Amino acid sequence: MKDFEKLDKMLWQVLSSDNEPDDSLNRKIINKIGERNRMKGINKRRLSVSAMVAILIVATSISAFAAWKLLTPKEIAENLGDNGLSLAFDGEGAVSIDQTQTIGDYKITLMGIVSGKEISDFKHSAEEIFPNRTYSVLAISKVDGTPMPDSRDPLYDEISFLVSPFIKGHHPKDLNIFTMNGGASWFIKDGIMYRTMECDDIEIFADRGLYIAVMDNFDITNAYxxxxxxxxxxxxxxxxxxxxxxxxxxxxxxxxxxxAEKYIQTLLKGQETSDEESMNEEPIDIEALLKDAVLIPESVQKVVPDKEGMINYYFAEHKLKADINSLFEEGQVGFSDSRFMDDDNILVFSRDADGVITVMTYRKNN
Incomplete structure (x- = not known):
């Protein structure tokens, strides 16, 4: 068998194997390569088949090890500049979980969770009412080993995740990341996305049963x-x-x-107050709202609802999935009364007589 045929065979065996050599074997291989170089004076441009395969084994082992070696919850909090949360994840109250699920193209690992009062350096406004908070940490990576896109990658805005608590005995649409005053932070390191999820304390529901859900869209009724x-x-x-x-x-x-029951009643009371205030509000004049704003031309997109009546909109940091039935009344044309606003932008919806929906973003003239 010729050298190149031996190489093909050995490469196939290495690449198709699920087993990874341990560190001691890697070290022995590296030492052997060094000894052979010294004894035989191998030309740098002509390595033997065995040496090439040895190098490949070491390289694949190191690569696999790098992908497997995740940051710890403590290190993740440190990377986010939250020293208080870092100390909390290093304390006795933290629960290590390290469960992994593979869904589609992604491997999702729930690493740990911790609850307590004032354990984060970054205070949430809800703490004035509900002092105790829960924080969970996750790692998300590609199954095929390719890195998750970072903020410099054009694909970054096309990949989104939402992490939410669920409570056994309560429909997910009622108790979730939004109703429980949630928040999230994330970053990409070594091709892996690390995320923290925070919300009101969920430990008070521990006797009922608790879940952490990870989804790519807030589509609870269909996903679960x-x-x-x-x-x-x-x-x-x-x-x-x-x-x-x-x-x-x-x-x-x-x-x-x-x-837990007291908490639920407080949430319900707050929701009733919010609904009552909404009913008493004067209708929003969208055109007047946009009078002093400037349309961002590249933000304008015509969107087509999917079979479930959902539309998707991606522009810059804005990622939106919405039900058209919540945006427009039957037969309504012109601007929707619904809009999304932050400190700098206003995102609005319009529908013409042919039913074509246009989403656009305006820059506020502050």
Missing amino acids: KFNAETGEISRNTDYEGINALFDLPIDPSKGNYEE
Whole structure:
């Protein structure tokens, strides 16, 4: 068998194997290569087949090790500049989980969770009402080993994730990251996305059962199933997007039924107040709102609803998925009364007589 045929065979064996050599074997291989170089004076431009395969084994092993060696929750908090949270994840109250699920093209690892009062350097406004908060840490990577796109990559804006708590016995649409005053932070390091999720304290529900969900869109009713009889929440295996779901191994004795019920009633009362205020508000004059704003031409997109009536819009840092039935009344044309605003921009929707929907972003003239 010729050298190149031997090389093909050995390369195939190495690349098709699921087993990775340990560090001691790597060191022995490297030493052997060094000895052979010294003894035989191998020309740098002509390595033997065995030496080439040895180098390949070492390289693939190191690469696999780098992908496997994730940052710890403590290190993730440090990277986000949150020393308080870093100390919390290093304390006795932190729960190490390290569960991994592979959904579609992504490998999602729930690393740990911690709850407490004033454990983060960055205070959330909800802490004035609900002092205790819960923080979870996750790592998301590509199954094929390619790096997750960072902020310099054009694909960065096309990949989004949403992490949310769910409570057994309560429909996910009622208790989730939005209703429970949630927040998120993330960064990319060595091709891996690290995310923190924070929300009101969920440990008070520990005696009922807790979940952490990871999805690519806020499409709860389609991505997950709720059993009204048992209170169980499960993945919809027919869902085409990302819908990971982790059971949290939190000690049930940490639950507090009375506090949990009081919390739910406070949320419901707040929602009723918000709804009442919305009913009493004067209708928004969108055209007047936009009078002093400047349209960003490249933001204008015509969007087509999917079979479920959902539209998707991506522009700069704006990523939106919305139900057209929540934006327009039946037969309504012109601007929608719904809009999204931040300190600098106003995102609005318009529909013409042919039913074509246009989404556009205006820059405020501050």
